[in-house]
Amino acid sequence: MFALAEALKMDLIPAGLALFAENVTLIGWALVALAGGLVFANGIILYRLKTMGPTLPRMGNTIQLFTLQLMPPALGRLLLLAQTGAILACVGMAVPMLMAVPVPAFLSAGWIVPRVQAIPTWIVVAIIALVVCKALLGLMSVYVMASGWVERKVSAHMQDRLGPMYVGGWHGWAQSIADGIKFILKEDITPAAADRFFFKLAPYIVFAGAFAALAALPWTDLVSSREIANLQEAGKPLPPGVIAADLNIGILYILGVTSLGVVGIIMAGWASNNKWSLLGAMRSAAQIVSYEIPVATALLCAVVMSGSLSLVDIVRDQGTRGEILGWYCWPWVNPFMGIALLIYYVGALAETNRAPFDIPEAESELVAGYHTEYSGLRFSFFYFAEYVNMYTCSVLASCCFLGGWYPNFGSPILGAAVLGGKALFLVFVMMVLRWTLPRVRVDQLMYLCWKVLLPWALVCLVGTTVWVVARG
Amino acid sequence: MEILERTSDVMVINMGPQHPSTHGVLRVELKTDGEVILEATPHLGYLHRDFEKHCEAVLWGGVIPYTDRMDYVAAMNNNFGYCLAVEKLLGTEIPERASVLRVLVSELNRIASHLLAFGTYGIDIGAFTPFLYAFREREMILDLFEHCCGARLTYNYIRIGGVSRDLPPEFEPKCRRLVRTMREAIPEYNNLLSYNQIFVARTRDIGVIPAELAIAWGCTGPVLRGSGVKWDLRKDEPYSIYPELQFEVPVGKGEVGTVGDCWDRYMVRLREMEQSVDLVEQCLDRLKPGPVMAKGTRSVKPPKGEVYHRTETPRGELGFYIVSDGGKKAYRCKVRSPCFCNLSILSEIAPGHLIADMVALIGSIDIVLGEVDR
Numbered sequence: 001m002f003a004l005a006e007a008l009k010m011d012l013i014p015a016g017l018a019l020f021a022e023n024v025t026l027i028g029w030a031l032v033a034l035a036g037g038l039v040f041a042n043g044i045i046l047y048r049l050k051t052m053g054p055t056l057p058r059m060g061n062t063i064q065l066f067t068l069q070l071m072p073p074a075l076g077r078l079l080l081l082a083q084t085g086a087i088l089a090c091v092g093m094a095v096p097m098l099m100a101v102p103v104p105a106f107l108s109a110g111w112i113v114p115r116v117q118a119i120p121t122w123i124v125v126a127i128i129a130l131v132v133c134k135a136l137l138g139l140m141s142v143y144v145m146a147s148g149w150v151e152r153k154v155s156a157h158m159q160d161r162l163g164p165m166y167v168g169g170w171h172g173w174a175q176s177i178a179d180g181i182k183f184i185l186k187e188d189i190t191p192a193a194a195d196r197f198f199f200k201l202a203p204y205i206v207f208a209g210a211f212a213a214l215a216a217l218p219w220t221d222l223v224s225s226r227e228i229a230n231l232q233e234a235g236k237p238l239p240p241g242v243i244a245a246d247l248n249i250g251i252l253y254i255l256g257v258t259s260l261g262v263v264g265i266i267m268a269g270w271a272s273n274n275k276w277s278l279l280g281a282m283r284s285a286a287q288i289v290s291y292e293i294p295v296a297t298a299l300l301c302a303v304v305m306s307g308s309l310s311l312v313d314i315v316r317d318q319g320t321r322g323e324i325l326g327w328y329c330w331p332w333v334n335p336f337m338g339i340a341l342l343i344y345y346v347g348a349l350a351e352t353n354r355a356p357f358d359i360p361e362a363e364s365e366l367v368a369g370y371h372t373e374y375s376g377l378r379f380s381f382f383y384f385a386e387y388v389n390m391y392t393c394s395v396l397a398s399c400c401f402l403g404g405w406y407p408n409f410g411s412p413i414l415g416a417a418v419l420g421g422k423a424l425f426l427v428f429v430m431m432v433l434r435w436t437l438p439r440v441r442v443d444q445l446m447y448l449c450w451k452v453l454l455p456w457a458l459v460c461l462v463g464t465t466v467w468v469v470a471r472g
Numbered sequence: 473m474e475i476l477e478r479t480s481d482v483m484v485i486n487m488g489p490q491h492p493s494t495h496g497v498l499r500v501e502l503k504t505d506g507e508v509i510l511e512a513t514p515h516l517g518y519l520h521r522d523f524e525k526h527c528e529a530v531l532w533g534g535v536i537p538y539t540d541r542m543d544y545v546a547a548m549n550n551n552f553g554y555c556l557a558v559e560k561l562l563g564t565e566i567p568e569r570a571s572v573l574r575v576l577v578s579e580l581n582r583i584a585s586h587l588l589a590f591g592t593y594g595i596d597i598g599a600f601t602p603f604l605y606a607f608r609e610r611e612m613i614l615d616l617f618e619h620c621c622g623a624r625l626t627y628n629y630i631r632i633g634g635v636s637r638d639l640p641p642e643f644e645p646k647c648r649r650l651v652r653t654m655r656e657a658i659p660e661y662n663n664l665l666s667y668n669q670i671f672v673a674r675t676r677d678i679g680v681i682p683a684e685l686a687i688a689w690g691c692t693g694p695v696l697r698g699s700g701v702k703w704d705l706r707k708d709e710p711y712s713i714y715p716e717l718q719f720e721v722p723v724g725k726g727e728v729g730t731v732g733d734c735w736d737r738y739m740v741r742l743r744e745m746e747q748s749v750d751l752v753e754q755c756l757d758r759l760k761p762g763p764v765m766a767k768g769t770r771s772v773k774p775p776k777g778e779v780y781h782r783t784e785t786p787r788g789e790l791g792f793y794i795v796s797d798g799g800k801k802a803y804r805c806k807v808r809s810p811c812f813c814n815l816s817i818l819s820e821i822a823p824g825h826l827i828a829d830m831v832a833l834i835g836s837i838d839i840v841l842g843e844v845d846r
Contacts (some may be wrong), residue, residue: 159604277486279507279827329600355598356670359828366827367492438670439598441828 014113026040027363028094038083047343130230132244136214144387147427154428155435186243186376191273194373198271203374203381204426205264210385212257216250218243218311218399220419226409232320238296241312242412248309250298251396255292258351258392260287261385268382269370283442284361288351290449295347299456301326301340301464302400311396315404327403336463341401344455345426349391350445352386359442394426395419481508481816485827490517493596493831496841497548498508500818509830513820514815515601523846525630527805531770532558533632535805540626541845542807543627545588548581548844549785550619551630556779557792558632561774567764568633571713576755577629579748580647583654584613585786586748589838593738594665598837599675602665607658619643633769654749658742666742667807671838674737676729679821683732689820693788694744695837698724698737705784717754719747734836740758741838744786773800778830787811787838807846811839 087246152175155227156163167173190199219242223231231238240246269281270293303309305328306317318326321333328337341354350357361369371382402422409417440448473662503511523542527535539550552574557836559566566574576768591606619640621629629636647713681691686699696703698797704721708713712732722743776798782791788810795804814837 035627075585155600159601160608161604275483279485282506358598435601436664437599438594438665438668438674439828440670442672443826 005121005128008128009121009124010117015114017116020033024075031090033092033163035094036243038087038090041083069405080134080135107314113368114412116348135214136321137211140211140214140384140388140391143391144384145385146178147171147424147431148176148179150382150428150436151431154431154445157214158435180380182378183377188376189373191373193273195273197269198267199373200378202264202271203378205267206261206385207264207381209257209262209264210388211261211390213254214262216253216311217242217395218246218315218404219394219409220405220412220415221319223414224314224408225323225406227410228316229320236245236365238316242416243338245314246310246312249309251303251314251400254392254396255296255299256355258389259288259292261389268374272317272373273371274373276366276368277370279373280361280372281365284353284368284370286339286442287353287357287359287445287449290446291350291385291453292349294343294449294453294457295351297454297461298344298347299396299400301334301337301460304461304464304468305337311399311404313398315399315406318403319406323407323409327401327406331403334464334467336349336467337401337430339456340460340464341397343453343460347449348397349430349433350449352389352393352430354386354390354430355442356437357445358434358439390427391423396424398422411471433468481505481531485762487827487830492811494834494841495592495839496813498834498839498841498844500823500830500834502822502827504827507826507828508613508826509822509825509827512819512830514541514818515844516812518814519841519845521846524805524807527802527806529801530801532774532802535802536631537628537752539630541842542749542809542846543585543785543790543811543840544625546581546786547625547627547841548577548629549585549783551627552578552712553781553783553785553790554792555630556795557631557779558772558774560781560792560795561777561779562632562769562772562806564633564766564769565761566634566712569638569760570756570764570766571638572758574630575633575713576647576719576752576759577617577627578634579666579751579755579808580616580650582748582754584610585728587613588693588705588743589786589835590665590738590745591663593673593838596831597665597671599665599668599671602661603786605657605661605664609653611649612646612653616643616647616650621775625780631765631769632765634700634763634765636765638764644759646758647752651749651753651756651763653672654745658746658749661742674828675735675832676733678729678734678825678829679836680730681732681817681821685820686732686817691788692813693786693818694737694740695724695814696837698725698740699732699734700726705782705789709782711781711783715757716758717751719751722747734832735837737836741786742766771800773798782808787808787843788814809843809846811843812843814846815839 024395071145076100116149149172152163153171164172164175166172167178190196221241222229223239228238260421262415265288266281269277269284272278302314306314308314318328319327328334328335329341331338349355353359353361361367374382398419404422405415405419408418479514483504485502485504486499487502488494489497494500499509499515500759501513502509504700521541523538526538532539536551536554539554541549555574564638580818587610591603591610594602594606609819617629618624618833619628619642622629622638623629680697683701686696686701691699692703701725702721702723705711706719707721722740723844724731724733724740726733726736727739728735730737774794774796776796778795780791780793782789784790789808790810791808793804793806793808794802818833818837822833825833
């Protein structure tokens with residue numbers, strides 16, 4: 001990380017800025033084009049604001065117009081102001097550049113480069129970290145919105161209906177965006193008798209727990225399995241995988257931070273001052289804490305197989321065994337790993353509070369469980385966390401049992417697509433299960449955990465260990 | 473005073489009146505220890521609309537729309553029960569076609585009502601999809617009723633002396649299509665929900681009502697038959713054309729658990745739907761042209777006297793006790809509501825179960841609060 005930051009600081013950023021300084025005129029034209037585009041967009045917005053009287057016209061397909069339909073007038077005006085400001089700024093910057101007036105000192109390469117190189121490395125590291133966080137957040141937002149829409153469509157088609165069909169035009173593709181905007185605009189209610197501090201804190205903790213796990217999830221690899229095998233033979237160090245932080249205790253870290261969510265859930269249930277919320281929180285605590293044991297034990301099997309807690313190493317180990325035939329879940333690789341995969345998947349369903357184990361938010365029993373009292377954006381934090389958790393669990397299952405990004409034929413992009421495809425398929429299975437199965441009862445859930453999954457997980461762990469030792 | 477001896481505190485929870493699984497505005501006051509229910513007290517009356525007093529204020533025929541609004545998911549059966557009671561007092565002879573039509577629509581409504589019970593029971597147990605499958609078929613039945621009388625929920629179709637109007641010609645083919653659809657749909661429901669391992673685990677041995685207890689509390693309908701008692705007024709005290717029709721009375725046998733558990737009550741309803749489909753088909757075969765309204769029943773004045781008549785609605789024994797003083801209006805109209813009696817057993821059965829079981833229990837009793845409160 002620090003090496004990367006140092007390289008950025010010394011070479012890349014100064015070079016980019018020097019390029020910027022040399023092409024000031026070109027950039028001036030780009031700014032003019034941008035300002036023109038903004039003027040055009042503003043014109044459309046102004047026109048829509050004028051024509052949107054008490055009888056709203058049927059909106060077209062573009063998101064912008066659709067957003068305006070939902071926006072309160074004040075927000076619309078604010079947007080207009082911001083856009084006008086942007087136009088003025090563009091014009092203000094472009095005019096001196098195009099007039100070829102002497103380039104201001106702060107735009108010349110000679111001024112920039114030494115100042116950039118003087119920035120302390122830790123600030124660059126922090127900026128990189130922020131950018132990565134932002135990228136992950138953006139990626140996950142897109143994923144959550146897309147899977148929210150897919151879940152609606154999957155459930156609708158399973159239930160002989162159409163699901164969202166209107167918003168955005170094609171099969172209601174913008175429904176999730178509309179819902180997101182709705183969440184933002186809704187009133188944020190804190191019940192009068194709630195413990196205000198913890199009530200407001202809880203969604204952030206749930207969200208943070210789900211989100212922090214993404215740091216240690218791998219996305220793809222830059223080298224092929226053959227190259228890895230060659231490097232290992234030569235005893236050379238392996239290049240890093242594409243992962244935000246390749247921790248040597250990756251799995252342990254993910255298990256740790258995802259269980260942070262349960263603290264937030266208990267906090268939400270307790271602080272809501274609602275008995276149904278409290279019951280939901282209690283169920284959730286019992287459930288998540290219990291299911292972590294079989295889940296962790298099942299994952300330990302993969303650790304035993306690969307000899308590493310790092311997810312990148314685990315996947316690479318499978319790749320060197322064979323890009324398709326070397327996945328841990330195949331019986332010829334290890335007969336116990338298939339069972340471990342099943343145990344892990346069932347446990348993951350319970351850990352993410354998905355049906356048939358959605359008892360903490362059992363709608364028909366506990367109204368909405370621990371998030372009964374939450375509305376608007378705070379509710380959407382819980383929703384977001386649930387979908388991110390589903391993704392995390394699916395990626396873990398893919399990496400530890402289903403070969404991760406293999407087969408990738410050495411292409412990082414193909415690898416990312418393969419891993420994403422496997423994970424999204426597992427998410428899809430979770431959706432299908434949710435709309436098929438009834439809900440188990442709280443005592444049956446505990447029975448399943450302690451008397452069925454845990455013994456089998458232990459059998460798998462011992463079996464895997466014996467298998468690994470016996471086969472050398 | 474077993475409660476006081478426990479070390480943990482007792483929590484009082486109000487389940488309802490706004491709760492997803494109380495099937496209306498029922499409030500059950502639960503005393504729980506954790507999730508275990510120690511005491512359950514149903515509080516009624518949130519939907520009380522003074523039905524019985526209204527009956528004394530409107531003409532004899534004007535009561536029928538009020539009966540629609542008691543058990544609003546089986547309005548035809550309520551119409552039927554009331555009209556039979558008044559006709560018993562009048563001594564009217566009903567035309568053959570009208571009688572067949574009445575049985576036809578009330579059996580159709582029994583299917584619609586049981587479909588709703590089946591679908592919402594799925595939701596109670598946590599499976600949402602069966603509900604929409606059930607509504608798909610129920611929609612066909614509501615369309616048929618729309619053909620009969622223009623209404624989809626509160627029909628006012630069965631009148632004193634017959635039915636309000638004859639069927640349109642497109643009714644019969646549509647109804648036969650429904651019969652075919654239902655015969656395919658019921659096995660589908662069984663595959664999807666009835667024999668699902670989780671569903672069976674959730675409902676077997678839960679909320680067991682022994683036969684003696686069910687009789688002692690006055691339970692009727694699928695709740696009584698679920699406990700293994702073969703008691704169906706259509707067979708045991710037949711009315712209208714039921715004696716001429718062929719059908720079975722399904723009872724709970726404890727296939728997956730104890731006799732009288734939630735699964736048995738649930739299954740009785742599914743099997744009754746099969747029987748009702750047969751009955752609908754028999755009625756369609758018996759339809760012959762003819763009048764649908766007896767003469768001289770436009771404005772009735774039953775002779776002085778009193779009568780009690782009971783019929784088998786989807787929820788059990790619906791009885792009308794009517795007193796006439798010979799006038800244009802009823803002197804007194806008392807309703808024996810099956811839901812009210814069935815619901816009363818809740819406080820007897822619920823203690824010792826979990827909150828999740830409470831939901832399964834209320835769903836398996838299948839109450840309609842419109843009829844409980846009237």
